[in-house]
Amino acid sequence: MSPRGLRTMVCTLSCRFLFKNSFSRFHLLTIFRRIRIKICPESEKIWFHWGSNPGPSACKADVITATLWNHSGTELLKTGIWIWDGTKHLISKPRGEELLLCRMGSCQEFQVSVHTSPGPTCGTYNRLYLSVIGSHGETPPIPVNNDHHLLPGSTCLVLVRANGPLGQVVLVRLRLEAQIGFPNVDWHCNRVEIRQCTKDQEPEPESSETQVFCCDKWLRTADGDVELRSGKLCLLAEETEEQLKQHRLMQLQHQQELIRWGSFVEGAPQCVDFKNMSELGPNLSYTHTSPTINMHYLKGFAGRVEPWTSFSELEAVFAHSGHQNSIARFVKAHWKEDWYFGYQCLSGCNPLLLRQTRLIPPNLAVTSDMLRPFLPAGSSLEEELQNGNIYLLDYKLLDGLEPNQINGKQTYLSAPLCLLHLNQQGHMVPIAIQLQQTPGPQNPVFLPSDSDCDWLLAKIWVHSADFQGHQLISHYMRTHMMAELCCVATLRQFPEHHPLHQLLMPHVRTSLQINLQARASLLAVNGVFDQAVGSGLKTIPEILRRASATIHYRSMCVPDDLSDRAVDKLPHSFYAQDALRIWDALHRFVLAWIDLYYRGDKDIKNDSELQNWITDINKHGFIQNSGFPQCFHTKAEVSKFLTMFIYSCSALHAAVNFSQLDFALWMPNCPPSMMRPPPQVKGGVTEQDILSFLPGINSTLRVLMALTVLSQPSVDFIPLCHYREAIFRVDAHRRLVEGVQAELKAINDDITERNRHLELPYPYLCPSGIENSVAI
Numbered sequence: 001m002s003p004r005g006l007r008t009m010v011c012t013l014s015c016r017f018l019f020k021n022s023f024s025r026f027h028l029l030t031i032f033r034r035i036r037i038k039i040c041p042e043s044e045k046i047w048f049h050w051g052s053n054p055g056p057s058a059c060k061a062d063v064i065t066a067t068l069w070n071h072s073g074t075e076l077l078k079t080g081i082w083i084w085d086g087t088k089h090l091i092s093k094p095r096g097e098e099l100l101l102c103r104m105g106s107c108q109e110f111q112v113s114v115h116t117s118p119g120p121t122c123g124t125y126n127r128l129y130l131s132v133i134g135s136h137g138e139t140p141p142i143p144v145n146n147d148h149h150l151l152p153g154s155t156c157l158v159l160v161r162a163n164g165p166l167g168q169v170v171l172v173r174l175r176l177e178a179q180i181g182f183p184n185v186d187w188h189c190n191r192v193e194i195r196q197c198t199k200d201q202e203p204e205p206e207s208s209e210t211q212v213f214c215c216d217k218w219l220r221t222a223d224g225d226v227e228l229r230s231g232k233l234c235l236l237a238e239e240t241e242e243q244l245k246q247h248r249l250m251q252l253q254h255q256q257e258l259i260r261w262g263s264f265v266e267g268a269p270q271c272v273d274f275k276n277m278s279e280l281g282p283n284l285s286y287t288h289t290s291p292t293i294n295m296h297y298l299k300g301f302a303g304r305v306e307p308w309t310s311f312s313e314l315e316a317v318f319a320h321s322g323h324q325n326s327i328a329r330f331v332k333a334h335w336k337e338d339w340y341f342g343y344q345c346l347s348g349c350n351p352l353l354l355r356q357t358r359l360i361p362p363n364l365a366v367t368s369d370m371l372r373p374f375l376p377a378g379s380s381l382e383e384e385l386q387n388g389n390i391y392l393l394d395y396k397l398l399d400g401l402e403p404n405q406i407n408g409k410q411t412y413l414s415a416p417l418c419l420l421h422l423n424q425q426g427h428m429v430p431i432a433i434q435l436q437q438t439p440g441p442q443n444p445v446f447l448p449s450d451s452d453c454d455w456l457l458a459k460i461w462v463h464s465a466d467f468q469g470h471q472l473i474s475h476y477m478r479t480h481m482m483a484e485l486c487c488v489a490t491l492r493q494f495p496e497h498h499p500l501h502q503l504l505m506p507h508v509r510t511s512l513q514i515n516l517q518a519r520a521s522l523l524a525v526n527g528v529f530d531q532a533v534g535s536g537l538k539t540i541p542e543i544l545r546r547a548s549a550t551i552h553y554r555s556m557c558v559p560d561d562l563s564d565r566a567v568d569k570l571p572h573s574f575y576a577q578d579a580l581r582i583w584d585a586l587h588r589f590v591l592a593w594i595d596l597y598y599r600g601d602k603d604i605k606n607d608s609e610l611q612n613w614i615t616d617i618n619k620h621g622f623i624q625n626s627g628f629p630q631c632f633h634t635k636a637e638v639s640k641f642l643t644m645f646i647y648s649c650s651a652l653h654a655a656v657n658f659s660q661l662d663f664a665l666w667m668p669n670c671p672p673s674m675m676r677p678p679p680q681v682k683g684g685v686t687e688q689d690i691l692s693f694l695p696g697i698n699s700t701l702r703v704l705m706a707l708t709v710l711s712q713p714s715v716d717f718i719p720l721c722h723y724r725e726a727i728f729r730v731d732a733h734r735r736l737v738e739g740v741q742a743e744l745k746a747i748n749d750d751i752t753e754r755n756r757h758l759e760l761p762y763p764y765l766c767p768s769g770i771e772n773s774v775a776i
Contacts, residue, residue: 108134108161108162108165108166108196108197109159109160109161109162109196109197110132110159110160110161110162110169110194110195110196110197111157111158111159111160111194111195111196111197112130112132112144112157112158112159112160112172112192112193112194113155113156113157113158113192113193114128114130114144114150114155114156114158114189114192115154115155115189115190115191115192115193116150116151116152116153116154116155116156116187116188116189116190117152117153117188117189117190117216118152118153118190119152119188120152121152121188122152122153122187122188122190123149123150123151123152123154123185123187124150124176124185124186124187125178125179125182125183125184125185126150126176126177126178126179126182126184126185126187126221127143127145127176127177127178127179128143128144128145128150128156128174128175128176128187129141129142129143129144129174129175129176129177130142130144130158130160130172130173130174130175130192131172131173132160132162132166132169132171132172132173132194133166133169133170133171133172133173133227133243134162134165134166134167134168134169134170135166135167135168135170135241135243136164136165136166136167137162137163137164137165137166137167138166138173139160139161139162139163139166140163141173141175142158142160144156144158150187159197160194168241169194169196169211169230170229170230170241170243170244170247171213171227171228171229171243171244171247172192172194172213172227172228172229172230173225173226173227173228174189174192174215174219174225174226174227174228175224175225175226176219176220176221176223177221178221184221186218186219186220186282187218187219187220188217188218188219189215189216189217189218189219190215190216190726191212191213191214191215191216191726192212192213192215192228193210193211193212193213194210194211194213194230195209195210195211211230211231212230213228213229213230214228214230214726214727215228216725216726216727217283218281218282218283220281220282227247229244229247229497231497232730233497233498233499233502233597233727234497234498234499234597235498235499235597235598235603235607235609236248236498236607236608236609237603237606237607248495248497251495251496252492252493252495252609255491255492256492259272259488259491259492260272260273261273261488261620262274264519265540265541265544265545266541266545267541267544267545267548267549268477268481268541268544268545268547268548269477269481269482269484269485269548269620269621269622270485270488270620270621271481271484271485271488271515271519272484272487272488272512272515272516274512274516276516277513277516277517280512280513280516283509284509284512284513285513286509286510286513286775288714288775288776289714289715289716290709290712290714290715291712291715293708293709293712295705295708297317297320297321298317298321298701298704298705298708299701299705301697301698301701302698302701302702303698304696304697304698305407305696305697305698306696306697307675307691307692307694307696307697308691308694308696308697308700309691310688310691311668311687311691314666314667314668317701318332318665318666321665321704322665322666325661325662325665327662327663327760327761328661328662328663328665328666330759330760331662331663331665331666331669332665332666332669335666335668335669336456336459338427338429338430338448339427339428339429341429341430341459341462342420342427342428342429342430343427343428343572343760344663345391345393345420345428346428346567346570346572346573346574346575346576347572347573347574347575347762348659348663349470349655349656349659349660349662349663349664349670350466350469350470350474350656351567351573351575351576351655352474352478352555352561352656353393353394353466353469353474354391354392354393354420354428354565354567355391355392355564355565355566355567356388356390356391356392356565356566356567357385357390357391357392358385358386358388358390359385360381360385360390360419361392361394361417363417363437363438363439364417364419364432364434364439364445365434365439365443365445366381366419366432366434366445367381368380368381368382370432370445370447371419371431371432371447373449374421374429374431374447374448374449375421375431376423376424384421388422388566389421389422389423390419390420390421390422391419391420391421391422391428391566391567392417392418392419392420393416393417393418393420393462393466394417394418395414395415395416395417395462395465395466395469396415396417396437397415397469397473397543397546397547397550398413398414398415398465398468398469398535398543399415399436399437400415401413401535401539401542401543402536402538402539403534403535403536403539403673404530404533404534404535404536404537404538404539404673405536406531406532406534406673406675406695406696406699407696407698407699409675409696411534411536411673411674411675411695412534412674412675412676412677412678413465413468413534413535413539413674414435414436414461414464414465414674414678415435415436415437415465416433416434416435416436416458416461416462416465417433417434417437418430418432418433418434418462419431419432419433422570426570426571426572427572428570428572429448430448430459430462431447431448432445432446432447433445433446433458433459433461433462434446435458435461435678435679436678442680442681443680444679444680444681444682446458446682450682450683451682451683451685453685453686453687453689453690454679454682454683454685456690457679457685457689457690457693460668460671460674460690460693460694461674461678463669463670463671464534464670464671464672464673464674466670467533467534467664467670467671467672468533468534468535468543469543470656470660471529471533472535472540472543472544472547473543473544473547474656475653475656475657475660476518476523476544477544477547477548477551478551478556478648478652478656479648479649479652479653479656479657479774480511480514480515480518480653480774481515481544482556482645482648482649483507483508483510483511483515483645483648483649483653483773483774484508484511484512484515485617485620485621486504486507486508486511486617486645486649487504487505487508487509487511487512488512488620489613489616489617489620490504490505490508490613492616493609493612493613493616494609494610494613495609498609499593499596499597500610500613500642502725502727503590503593503642504642504645504646505725506718506723506724506725506772506773507645507646507649507650507772507773508645508649508773508774509773510773510774510775511649511773511774514774514775514776522706523537523540524537525537528702528703528706531699531702532672532673532695532699532700532702532703532706533672533673533703534672534673534674534695548622548623549623551622551626552626552627553626553627553628553629553644554627556644556648557583557640557643557644558579558580558582558583558647559580559583562576562579562580568580574762575655575762575764575765578747578751578762578764578765578766579647579651579652579655579765581747581750582647582651582720582744582747582765582767582770583643583647583651585740585743585744585747586643586646586647586651586721586740587639587640587643588739588740588743589721589736589737589739589740589743590639590642590643590646591635591636591639592736592739593733593736594635594638594639594642595635596732596733596736598635598638600635601633601634601635604632604633604634604635604637604638605632605633610632610638611631611632614629614630614631614632614641615630615631618630629641649773649774650720650770650771650772650773650774651720651765651770653771653774654764654765654769654770654771655764655765657710657711657776658711658713658764658769659711659764660707660710660711661704661707661708661710661711662711664703664704664707665704667694667695667700667703667704668690668694671693671694671695672695672699672700672703673695673699674693674694674695675692675693675694675695675696676692676693710776712776713769713771713775713776714771714775714776717771717772717775718771718772718773719767719768719769719770719771719772720744720767720770720771720772721737721740721741721744721767721772722741722772723737723772744767745767745768747767748766748767748768751763751765751766752766
């Protein structure tokens with residue numbers, strides 16, 4: 001008999017049965033049934049009547065768990081193992097656990113759909129657990145894929161019932177756990193969607209709001225609990241839920257423990273403190289799929305340490321390796337010509353150094369009379385300076401550096417000063433070259449009127465110096481190191497829900513991996529710099545220190561830089577023309593993004609996460625007198641700063657990286673090292689002597705093989721302002737992306753049409769060929 005004082009209520013009972021079938025295999029079966037229970041407040045017993053055996057009729061079944069739910073979906077009781085004994089059951093209440101009796105309608109039930117990304121490797125064998133977190137409570141973790149597989153592109157549906165009122169749902173917590181006997185495979189989650197159910201356990205009508213919790217990243221068992229949030233991107237000041245503020249803070253604390261600052265070179269912008277690739281994790285790693293590269297004719301020279309015996313020998317290698325490269329063929333045909341020397345200063349692989357000068361440097365030993373023959377009739381050096389027609393290349397950063405040893409032989413570096421003149425034909429031509437910074441009788445000034453070999457050798461020395469500066473400063477420091485500086489600061493100071501985190505990461509995410517690889521190979525012992533480049537490993541730190549100490553913020557911003565150097569309006573400055581248009585398009589895009597989230601300059605000043613970000617960059621970037629903003633006051637300042645980073649990581653990298661092989665395939669145009677010291681007198685050089693200055697055979701080919709690899713974009717590279725991240729498909733963001741893509745396409749069409757009419761096209765800033773980030 002049932003005891004007195006029983007209270008009656010209608011509930012749902014779910015029982016999980018463990019039973020053995022006729023083949024002696026164990027099975028689990030879950031049965032739901034609506035029942036009437038009787039509760040005795042004074043005892044530890046709950047009485048109920050099922051009506052018939054709930055287990056499989058043809059076998060003996062033991063109930064291993066039983067759960068009671070009230071009408072609103074609140075879990076009242078969960079028991080351990082108990083055994084079927086007829087139509088009436090006695091369920092013991094677990095010791096120390098209160099029986100929850102919620103009022104009708106006070107608890108919640110949710111239909112949750114978990115979406116796996118569609119990529120072929122996005123699925124996992126691992127078990128996924130999910131909790132729904134509200135403003136007033138959270139649900140215990142429940143398995144998502146007990147009866148489903150997390151396959152690529154699949155959706156798993158699960159019903160989540162709260163133990164009590166949750167309030168507003170603010171977060172979803174996911175956790176992966178490995179399954180015994182299966183490989184521990186990472187899982188790429190696309191999103192989680194939640195819709196609250198009605199009292200009849202049916203989803204709310206289609207008109208009700210479905211909360212979408214974007215993930216769009218890899219999850220690992222090592223990550224532990226990963227929490228996702230829904231809603232629009234927002235600033236910290238706009239957070240209304242305290243839990244979301246704490247979630248934001250905890251995410252940054254976790255990131256700052258994981259992403260730490262390190263140093264590659266003291267005195268230069270810092271890098272991530274990772275020692276190997278495994279520390280990156282799947283979300284900061286990527287796969288670079290190179291196109292098929294034909295290096296067949298560059299191999300097989302490793303044992304040839306001797307110098308080139310003749311230009312004919314060089315031509316034989318070029319005939320096989322460069323015959324399909326139209327720009328390289330043009331370089332070979334015109335590399336000795338003065339106009340083409342000047343052209344490369346404007347639209348070659350290093351268009352960042354040439355600048356207008358109104359004064360002759362005091363350490364350049366030239367006079368007006370010395371240069372008069374190379375200026376327009378009736379003009380003077382002073383007049384040409386005043387008219388803005390004199391330009392300068394100054395490689396002072398290379399002065400006094402210890403050169404490398406290659407194949408056991410000493411190499412030599414110079415720090416040239418080269419004066420150029422913008423002539424009446426619109427050509428930029430060299431008119432004086434001094435190979436070292438300190439003037440003197442053993443440091444002559446070479447002139448176009450000198451012997452052909454003297455003048456050609458002087459220009460070769462300038463090109464060799466330019467190779468060192470181009471690779472380490474224009475390329476590595478100004479694109480690779482800048483991208484990594486931005487990436488580390490962004491990961492440490494912007495939570496994922498900050499709008500600037502989402503804007504920047506597609507442009508900098510790949511920088512950590514490619515720079516780790518560069519520091520472990522190209523810039524390491526036995527790498528190409530160690531074995532084939534004149535500056536070598538010993539000078540890399542000093543060059544980067546000197547460059548970092550002298551760089552200025554204006555030189556990183558295209559309109560300021562081109563205007564300061566007075567190269568923005570020159571007729572053959574195709575880099576400048578294209579760079580200005582791309583910068584303007586990017587700047588308008590960034591400004592529009594800023595306008596979505598910052599109502600005015602006050603919001604900029606009050607965004608503590610933004611101010612912490614620029615502080616982190618300054619602390620670990622360049623020196624304080626470099627002109628970089630120390631804090632932000634206006635939307636205009638932020639827009640310019642972000643544009644600078646995005647341009648440096650995309651368009652600038654395309655201009656200085658993907659061009660380098662074209663100008664280096666004919667090695668005398670771009671020698672990576674020099675094997676004899678700079679000449680101290682004029683008149684003693686022959687064509688055969690010039691060959692003895694150039695790098696040896698095996699080091700030449702080693703550099704060309706490296707440049708061949710570096711100059712190939714991935715077969716599936718992402719073009720500038722194309723985004724795979726889901727956040728860019730949100731309506732407001734999508735409209736901005738479509739706008740900038742339309743602008744870039746118009747620029748691309750114009751450049752293509754212009755190049756069609758040029759004997760030597762400049763293709764490096766065609767937007768369709770610009771990669772969205774530094775990925776090679």
